[in-house]
Amino acid sequence: MLANPRLFVFAGGESGRWRVARMAAIAGAPLEAVARIEILGPGEVSTRPAGCRWMLHGVASNERYVVRAEKSELLARQPPLGRPDAGRAALIAIRKSERWWALAQDERREIVEERSQHIRIGMKHLPAVARRLHHCRDLGTAEPFDFLTWFEYPAGHAAAFDELVAELRRSEEWRYVEREVDLRLEREC
Amino acid sequence: MLANPRLFVFAGGESGRWRVARMAAIAGAPLEAVARIEILGPGEVSTRPAGCRWMLHGVASNERYVVRAEKSELLARQPPLGRPDAGRAALIAIRKSERWWALAQDERREIVEERSQHIRIGMKHLPAVARRLHHCRDLGTAEPFDFLTWFEYPAGHAAAFDELVAELRRSEEWRYVEREVDLRLEREC
Numbered sequence: 188m189l190a191n192p193r194l195f196v197f198a199g200g201e202s203g204r205w206r207v208a209r210m211a212a213i214a215g216a217p218l219e220a221v222a223r224i225e226i227l228g229p230g231e232v233s234t235r236p237a238g239c240r241w242m243l244h245g246v247a248s249n250e251r252y253v254v255r256a257e258k259s260e261l262l263a264r265q266p267p268l269g270r271p272d273a274g275r276a277a278l279i280a281i282r283k284s285e286r287w288w289a290l291a292q293d294e295r296r297e298i299v300e301e302r303s304q305h306i307r308i309g310m311k312h313l314p315a316v317a318r319r320l321h322h323c324r325d326l327g328t329a330e331p332f333d334f335l336t337w338f339e340y341p342a343g344h345a346a347a348f349d350e351l352v353a354e355l356r357r358s359e360e361w362r363y364v365e366r367e368v369d370l371r372l373e374r375e376c
Numbered sequence: 377m378l379a380n381p382r383l384f385v386f387a388g389g390e391s392g393r394w395r396v397a398r399m400a401a402i403a404g405a406p407l408e409a410v411a412r413i414e415i416l417g418p419g420e421v422s423t424r425p426a427g428c429r430w431m432l433h434g435v436a437s438n439e440r441y442v443v444r445a446e447k448s449e450l451l452a453r454q455p456p457l458g459r460p461d462a463g464r465a466a467l468i469a470i471r472k473s474e475r476w477w478a479l480a481q482d483e484r485r486e487i488v489e490e491r492s493q494h495i496r497i498g499m500k501h502l503p504a505v506a507r508r509l510h511h512c513r514d515l516g517t518a519e520p521f522d523f524l525t526w527f528e529y530p531a532g533h534a535a536a537f538d539e540l541v542a543e544l545r546r547s548e549e550w551r552y553v554e555r556e557v558d559l560r561l562e563r564e565c
Contacts, residue, residue, distance in 0.1 A: 189518040232516075246514040251440065254482040293443040296481070325435040325514040327421075329378040 193247045195321055196227040197278055197335060201238030205276055205372040213356070215282065215366030224278065224372060226337075243280060244328070245321025245335040252299045257306050264313040273317060273339040276372040277348065280332040287363035288324075303358035312351050315344040332366065382436045384510055385416040386467055386524060390427030394465055394561040402545070404471065404555030413467065413561060415526075432469060433517070434510025434524040441488045446495050453502040462506060462528040465561040466537065469521040476552035477513075492547035501540050504533040521555065 199207075199218065203225030210220055218241060225236045235242070253261065266273075287295070299305045309318070317339045323330040340348055352369070355361060388396075388407065392414030399409055407430060414425045424431070442450065455462075476484070488494045498507070506528045512519040529537055541558070544550060 191514070191516055191518050193514075194516050244516055246516070248514050249477045251481060253480055255480040258480040288438045291442055291444040291447040292440060292485070322514050325380070325382075325437050325511050327380055327383050327433060327435070327515050327517070329380050 190229060190232045191246055192229045194229060194232050195245055195247065195319075195335075196232045197243045197245075197337075198225040198227060198236045198239045199223075199241045199243075200225070200236055202236050204375055206375050208371045208373050210368070210370045213367035213369050214364055215368075218280070218368045218370075224370065243323070243332065243335055244326055244330060245323045245332075246326065247319055248322045252296050253306055257300075257310075260310065261306075261313075264310070266314045266317045268317045268319060268337070268339055270317065270339065272341050274374045275340050275342050275345055275348075276374065277336075277338040277352075278370040278372065279336045279338070279352070280366075280368045280370075281334045281336070281364055282332045282366035283334075283363045284365045298360050298363075303355070303360035305355060305358065305360055308351060308354050308358075312340075312344070312347065316340045316348060316351070332368075379418060379421050380435055381418045383418060383421050384434055384436065384508075384524075385421045386432045386434075386526075387414040387416060387425045387428045388412075388430045388432075389414070389425055391425050393564055395564050397560045397562050399557070399559045402556040402558055403553055404557075407469070407557045407559075413559065432512070432521065432524055433515055433519060434512045434521075435515065436508055437511045441485050442495055446489075446499075449499065450495075450502075453499070455503045455506045457506045457508060457526070457528055459506065459528065461530050463563045464529050464531050464534055464537075465563065466525075466527040466541075467559040467561065468525045468527070468541070469555075469557045469559075470523045470525070470553055471521045471555035472523075472552045473554045487549050487552075492544070492549035494544060494547065494549055497540060497543050497547075501529075501533070501536065505529045505537060505540070521557075 199221035201222055203223040205224040207222055207224060221240050227234060319337045321335040323335060324333040388410035390411055392412040394413040396411055396413060410429050416423060508526045510524040512524060513522040
């Protein structure tokens with residue numbers, strides 16, 4: 188069967204151009220420590236890199252919470268992935284609780300933005316931080332996380348990125364996060 | 377790999393307890409005609425029934441548009457699948473356009489409910505019609521549809537169900553539907 192053209196795989200192991208600088212389990216079980224991350228894009232997802240210890244799958248999809256004004260601002264300000272000067276990256280893998288998923292759409296939006304300012308906090312880091320969100324919860328396989336977010340930024344923005352993440356972790360939205368693994372990476376070559 | 381516990385498969389072919397009474401391509405390409413539908417639930421999804429001509433995969437997920445008041449009303453009024461007196465069913469498979477998926481959340485909600493009354497129209501048919509919505513767009517495989525909706529109702533509600541579907545097809549939301557296949561079924565045994 189053909190793969191979804193929006194499917195990406197993060198393969199943790201011995202190969203890949205992103206070297207793992209640090210890895211932390213913020214909530215719940217850790218992931219096995221690895222030296223590098225390989226990102227497989229559409230068309231490569233059936234490959235299993237040599238020395239791979241785990242593979243996380245996710246699909247880039249439509250946004251679930253941003254309203255028109257926010258979307259237009261994001262489209263105008265967000266940079267692409269793959270910028271030559273963005274040599275740092277983060278992979279933040281999240282699983283939310285059953286209580287989160289049982290909320291209605293307006294309740295989740297209220298928590299995400301009106302009470303936690305998730306979108307607004309991210310916006311403060313544009314255009315420094317490029318981001319791609321991958322959804323895992325509606326894949327056909329049982330996945331360990333609901334979301335994989337991939338960020339790329341210049342080395343000079345690393346301290347500010349730590350503050351972005353800390354601010355989100357203090358938010359009401361994060362009370363619904365039951366598992367979180369945070370990997371920081373540096374590009375080689 | 378373990379299957380998602382919310383994954384269901386609709387297998388069209390020669391077997392299954394639901395006999396196809398009629399099948400119509402409302403928009404876009406038809407599906408190959410089949411005599412019966414087998415529904416495979418979590419734990420059975422790797423089976424391929426004998427004589428199967430096509431398999432449609434979908435994941436039951438959180439709602440994307442219903443607000444709290446609507447969700448509470450739905451929870452209070454919607455019947456379960458599998459009622460002995462609900463011997464009729466419909467499988468409606470839909471694909472929406474790229475233009476739809478590029479809209480922001482508030483724009484999609486506005487079209488779905490404020491302008492098309494999708495939730496309100498469905499509510500008029502409770503508790504007669506049981507329903508389970510399956511999402512296909514964020515599966516790891518390239519799927520022919522974005523949504524599979526399965527409905528079960530008593531034979532006496534068949535004409536009213538036709539009106540439900542006709543009302544939705546006249547709505548603004550349906551201008552974004554680029555492929556739709558409608559199967560009507562009768563339970564045997």
